Amino acid sequence: MTGFTAIDIFSSGIRLATPYLYASIGENFGQLSGILNLGVDGIMLMGAYAAFFTTVKTGSLVLGLLAAGVVGALLGLAMAFISVTMKAEQGISGIGLYLFGLGMSELLFKKTLGEVQTVAGFAPVYIPWLSNIPVVGEILFRQNVLAYGAFALVPVSWFVLYKTPLGLKVRAVGQNPEGADSLGVSVARVRYLAVTIGGILSGIAGASLSIALLNVFQENLTYGMGFIAVALVYFGGWRLSGLLTGAILFSMVNALQLWAQVRGIKIPSEFALMIPYVITILVLAALAKRRIHAPAALNKPFERGEG
Amino acid sequence: MQSKKTFLLIAGILFLVFSLGIEVRAEPFRVAVILPSTIGDLAFSQSMYDSLVAVQKEMGPKNFQFNYSEKLYVLADAGVALRDYATKGYDLVIAHGAQYGSVLAEIAPDFPKVSFAWGNSRDNFSSKGVKNVFAFEIHAEQGGYLNGVLAAKITRKGIIGVIGPMNAGDCKMYVSGFKAGVLATNPKATVNITWTGSFSDVALASEAAQTHINAGADILTGAAQIQAGAVGVARQRGVYWLASQADQTSLAPEIVVASAIYEWRPLLRTLVKEIKGGTRGEKVFTLDYSNDSIRMIINQSVLEKALRGKAEKGTEKALLGKTEKDMKEGKIKINIE
Numbered sequence: 001m002t003g004f005t006a007i008d009i010f011s012s013g014i015r016l017a018t019p020y021l022y023a024s025i026g027e028n029f030g031q032l033s034g035i036l037n038l039g040v041d042g043i044m045l046m047g048a049y050a051a052f053f054t055t056v057k058t059g060s061l062v063l064g065l066l067a068a069g070v071v072g073a074l075l076g077l078a079m080a081f082i083s084v085t086m087k088a089e090q091g092i093s094g095i096g097l098y099l100f101g102l103g104m105s106e107l108l109f110k111k112t113l114g115e116v117q118t119v120a121g122f123a124p125v126y127i128p129w130l131s132n133i134p135v136v137g138e139i140l141f142r143q144n145v146l147a148y149g150a151f152a153l154v155p156v157s158w159f160v161l162y163k164t165p166l167g168l169k170v171r172a173v174g175q176n177p178e179g180a181d182s183l184g185v186s187v188a189r190v191r192y193l194a195v196t197i198g199g200i201l202s203g204i205a206g207a208s209l210s211i212a213l214l215n216v217f218q219e220n221l222t223y224g225m226g227f228i229a230v231a232l233v234y235f236g237g238w239r240l241s242g243l244l245t246g247a248i249l250f251s252m253v254n255a256l257q258l259w260a261q262v263r264g265i266k267i268p269s270e271f272a273l274m275i276p277y278v279i280t281i282l283v284l285a286a287l288a289k290r291r292i293h294a295p296a297a298l299n300k301p302f303e304r305g306e307g
Numbered sequence: 308m309q310s311k312k313t314f315l316l317i318a319g320i321l322f323l324v325f326s327l328g329i330e331v332r333a334e335p336f337r338v339a340v341i342l343p344s345t346i347g348d349l350a351f352s353q354s355m356y357d358s359l360v361a362v363q364k365e366m367g368p369k370n371f372q373f374n375y376s377e378k379l380y381v382l383a384d385a386g387v388a389l390r391d392y393a394t395k396g397y398d399l400v401i402a403h404g405a406q407y408g409s410v411l412a413e414i415a416p417d418f419p420k421v422s423f424a425w426g427n428s429r430d431n432f433s434s435k436g437v438k439n440v441f442a443f444e445i446h447a448e449q450g451g452y453l454n455g456v457l458a459a460k461i462t463r464k465g466i467i468g469v470i471g472p473m474n475a476g477d478c479k480m481y482v483s484g485f486k487a488g489v490l491a492t493n494p495k496a497t498v499n500i501t502w503t504g505s506f507s508d509v510a511l512a513s514e515a516a517q518t519h520i521n522a523g524a525d526i527l528t529g530a531a532q533i534q535a536g537a538v539g540v541a542r543q544r545g546v547y548w549l550a551s552q553a554d555q556t557s558l559a560p561e562i563v564v565a566s567a568i569y570e571w572r573p574l575l576r577t578l579v580k581e582i583k584g585g586t587r588g589e590k591v592f593t594l595d596y597s598n599d600s601i602r603m604i605i606n607q608s609v610l611e612k613a614l615r616g617k618a619e620k621g622t623e624k625a626l627l628g629k630t631e632k633d634m635k636e637g638k639i640k641i642n643i644e
Binding site: 019114116216221225254255263 | 347348353378468503504505507510514515518521536538539540542543557558559
């Protein structure tokens with residue numbers, strides 16, 4: 001096997017983790033504020049389409065990324081309106097958003113582009129000096145720019161959530177909206193913001209597929225990635241470290257099973273495909289603390305005056 | 308009295324005009340198709356759609372009309388569509404996918420005057436007394452074999468990657484044929500195969516392509532609609548691609564060397580002829596290279612570029628001529644592994 005080493009497996013895992021990180025960090029914002037958004041996959045699909053279409057028509061990847069963010073923001077706002085203002089049941093409305101994104105992205109693709117095609121997406125960028133560090137440099141610093149963005153988002157999100165007033169408000173309205181309200185925090189405004197941030201990041205997660213990792217758009221491109229991202233938030237215990245661990249673990253094991261198949265290791269392919277899901281669930285379940293850290297007000301609409 | 312005679316005369320003339328009109332105006336042959344994916348997938352479903360469009364062009368829209376339903380991978384939905392089409396007076400309803408067998412076996416007997424066709428299969432349910440189903444089986448391994456021969460001639464590193472969806476049906480046939488074609492041409496070549504477990508997981512197919520390229524593959528192939536994800540990666544990394552099922556040159560014109568496509572026109576023409584001749588089913592059609600149901604589309608400039616510096620010429624005749632001749636004469640036997 002020529003030049004095919006563990007470095008390639010880890011590098012592949014980092015690459016695969018990119019969309020999961022964007023989507024699950026975005027969903028984490030929303031859930032910490034008390035809103036469950038099961039429509040992440042639909043937003044990812046719309047973001048993927050918007051990025052791809054814009055790139056095809058303008059030739060600009062940056063505009064494509066921007067389009068994905070804008071579309072994600074709009075759909076996040078829609079979800080916020082449904083969940084916060086209309087106080088609709090969040091699980092059902094999230095599924096509705098998912099189905100909307102699934103159908104609309106495909107319809108728009110058919111009407112505007114028609115046939116599957118590829119684009120020249122974000123190529124790997126070698127970070128000067130860092131990419132030459134043996135092993136670590138080869139794994140971490142030879143990725144595309146959206147992968148760097150996904151991993152940089154982890155400490156940035158941590159800082160925002162735990163070191164800024166905004167982050168405090170987000171966690172407060174998710175944990176005790178009545179208390180936050182009594183202190184003058186606008187629960188609705190904070191939730192709107194958190195879910196919109198989630199939408200933006202889900203849109204960018206979709207763009208990371210269509211104009212970076214895959215360089216193609218097709219119907220149901222995400223194939224349920226958004227739901228896995230939502231699950232990662234739960235399994236990560238609403239902690240960014242847990243979320244990061246889950247995303248990397250899942251992606252690494254996926255990369256490993258592909259490597260095993262290429263090496264001709266005789267395990268049934270169905271078993272190989274199952275392994276990432278099983279191992280991720282087992283490891284995260286073992287690492288989770290006994291106390292559940294779900295936001296106390298998750299999936300509960302806030303009505304001022306209600307006890 | 309005069310007005311009554313005039314009335315009868317006019318009625319008689321009108322009757323003659325309309326009856327002559329009915330006699331002259333032939334009903335178009337109407338076909339309905341259910342598909343597991345979209346018509347723009349540049350793979351399985353698109354190959355059938357393209358062939359239907361081509362047959363309509365050959366016969367004329369007034370003589371051949373078709374309708375289709377896409378993305379019917381859920382069998383319950385497919386069953387509803389099949390019944391719906393059958394009740395709407397279509398001459399032929401095609402269930403394009405091996406997964407539709409059980410549903411079709413249940414529905415076809417309820418509509419004895421409608422002809423159904425399905426594939427990839429050799430079971431027309433005649434053993435169960437069903438008389439209105441045709442079955443068709445396309446020998447995808449032949450297209451795989453031809454692509455495999457090309458891959459073996461193009462590769463410089465001797466490592467070739469295959470990205471398959473599920474190890475079943477025509478995809479399994481294609482991959483088996485591809486591997487056989489490679490090893491028959493260059494026994495020392497390495498063919499690495501991965502299965503994504505899905506016809507739709509484009510992201511995993513894309514990562515599989517990355518894995519193959521990291522493992523040293525300088526030419527890749529695949530099957531089903533997941534190919535698009537792998538082609539995107541191949542294009543980014545400058546690795547050649549051999550397509551299957553439909554012409555994928557438009558996906559990446561600079562790296563797609565050839566496409567071993569499914570050509571359904573011979574089947575469609577045969578089905579139209581059979582049904583018009585009064586046969587509603589109970590037949591099995593074998594579709595292969597010899598009856599032009601497998602066809603190679605060569606991207607000549609890319610092929611020449613891929614072979615630059617090599618001894619062999621970059622034409623279909625030079626590279627595949629003998630193989631194609633042997634295949635037509637039935638001299639090439641391929642085991643499906």
